[in-house]
Amino acid sequence: MNNLAVRAITAIIGVAIxxxxxxxxxxxxxxxMLTIALLTLREFYGLARKGGTKPYExxxxxxxxxxxxLLFLNYQDQLENDTFWMLPALFSTVFLYPLIRHGQGHAINCLALSILGIFYITLPFxxxxxxAFVSGEFQYELILGVLFAQWANDTGAYFAGKAFGKTKLFEKVSPKKTWEGSVGGLLLAVGVSLTFCYFFGTMSYLEWTGLAIVISLFGSLGDLVESAFKRALAIKDSGSTIPGHGGFLDRFDGLILALPFATTYIHFVI
Incomplete structure (x- = not known):
């Protein structure tokens, strides 16, 4: 079975789940979402270990x-706001690790990459x-729209780049990515978002188009950010967990950067 077939089968199963x-x-x-976040964070820490640093996983x-x-329970109205005050103390425990693991790697680097993983991966997820709770109660339409727009951007960029790609986008970081591929990803993301508008509404056609542009732009940049990390470490894939796709970080790198900007956009528009 060729790689494209493996990618397609894995994608279908993963998307269905x-x-x-x-x-x-x-x-x-x-x-x-939490499972994806944790698996992606583990792979990020794995990249750090390959680079010679031992983050506090x-x-x-x-x-x-x-x-x-805590954030989820708060949106479910099952948590008092005062409970959030445990987070500063829990966060600060990371600074005790250099005492526990004294002599096991450079403490500053271990701390920095441990905390970076939270800001880079956990917070976006x-x-x-x-x-999902933008209307005050759980609705799956918008978060599905965000995911599908990101997947469409990745898929469109892949096939358009294969068919028409000539002009390099950011060759020093990712030699295979092209401007033609990016345009293909954007067009497919817009098409998918307009389809969501037709079936679910929630926002106007113009607002869904704007969301697709935000996701396509920052999703592509998120892909480049992860490529820069891997290039610095001379690593092709962040992992091999997903057959044909590499690891979770490879598959969700675009979403990591797209989510903060999509969240901002949605809350200004709705």
Missing amino acids: IISGIVFSSWTFALV VWGLVFSIALFG CLSIPI
Whole structure:
């Protein structure tokens, strides 16, 4: 079976699981997004280890679960706001790790990359929650629209780049990405977003188009950011968890940067 067939089969199975989880209930939505966030964070810490640094992975995963869980429960109206005050203390425990793991790597680098993982990966995935609850109660349409626009951007960029790609986008970071591929990704993302508007509404056609442009632009930049990390470490894929796609960080790198800007856009528009 060739690589394209493996990619397609894996994508279909993965997308089906994600869609089912998001649509079924708010709790399964949270479980899906948190699981992706944790697996992606683990791969980021794995990249750091390959670069010679030993981030505090247990702390990062525990803090991510606490942050995501508290935010979700707050939006579910099942949590008092005062409970959030446990987060500063939990966050500060990372500074105790150099004492526990004294002599196991450069403490400043370990701390920096441990915290960077939270800001780079966990926080963006947490922003999927205010998107899903933007109307005050859980609705899956918008978060699905964001995901589909990002997937469409990736798919359109891949095939348009294969067919028409000539002009390099950012050759020093990612030699295979082209302007033609980016345009193809944008057009497909807009088309998918307009389809969502037709079936679900939620926003106007113009607003859905704007969302697609935001996701396409910053999703493509997110892909380049991760490429820069891997290039610095001379690594092709962040992992091999997803057959034909590399790792979770490879698959969701665009979404990581797209989510903060999509969240801002949606909350200004709605």
